Amino acid sequence: MKQPPPGEPQATPAATPLPSASPAAEPKAKPTPKPVEITFDQIRQRLTLLPVGIDVRYQTISPDGKWALMIASVANQFNLYVYPLDELSKDPFVSKQLTSTAGFKGSAQFSPDSKEVYYLEQGRINIVPLENRQVRPLSVTAEMDVDFAREKIEVFRQAWTYLRDNFFDPKFNGANWDEVRSEYAPVAAGARTGDELRRIISEMLGELNASHLGISAPQANAPAPAIGRLGLRFDREDYETQGALRITEVIPLTPAAIGNVKSGEYLIAIDGAQVTTHANLDEMLAYKINRRVVLAIASSANGAQKREVVVRPISGNAERALLYRRWVNDNRSYVAKLSNGRLGYVHLADMSQGALTQLYLDL
Structure with missing residues (x-):
């Protein structure tokens, strides 16, 4: 093939024309949904109260509109219930209990087909079908460990700072807010549990001598560990002076009472872990509700006449009841x-x- 002289433009082959694309089909326009019309005339006369017969704390309606799902408290225990809304339903118009466990339930919702209910209990996702009420866990399990030693310092700092920046009186009702921090910060640093920390912060808030101030625990359906309760009360002086947990009271009908634990005895260990001065009972009983727990009980702080007592801890609500x-x-x-x-x-x-x-x- 003969090459053109240098400097002359080279010929380029003609571009092959692309096949013409067929025109795209016009997308079908979505039908305009029919607006919902509500007849407000005499709407109060058409109001119907559902005779559910339980103390409802939360409710939602299934996607198909045939069921009302409720979280309700009966005998100080929260569980899931459904109530039929379909007037043509063959089910009796009464509340049907879906769950029967002691843990608090939250975030309950229906599956898209309205046949199952998903909910949280003790930080776990469970599923219960309306048909057979056989609860099964969703295969997703996660537990979060929080460094309480660092968390309590941050919670205290945020509480103090928020009031420093937002309290209505710049003179803090006569309180020296910086001195209040210096007084309470070391006490907050020594808190062993969230409840202790909140009590300390409440005392700090009291220095302001103002109404509508307070601090509360996270909501019950937050993913916090469910702490098992034994039904025991301990001698504070013995704990502060010797680091020993001498039992001063056994609440009737609690796990400890059923296990024949007596006042005057000592709690030595839980599931083999020794109860020492630095032990945190809340941590040792986290996620232990209705689970087998072995207590070591002795007649003295040094472990004399030690015996084992098998219990199943109850929830805080059950113990309070x-x-x-x-x-x-x-x-x-x-x-x-x-x-x-x-x-x-x-x-x-x-x-x-x-x-x-x-x-x-x-x-």
């Missing part, structure tokens, strides 16, 4: 003694359905 019932029973006995049996005693804990039911039983 037993404490309340003991308090009611003590008051009832006291009134009966003073009145020679002529007066009765009842107590209404709150205005929930469970409390009203208990009041009827006590009457």
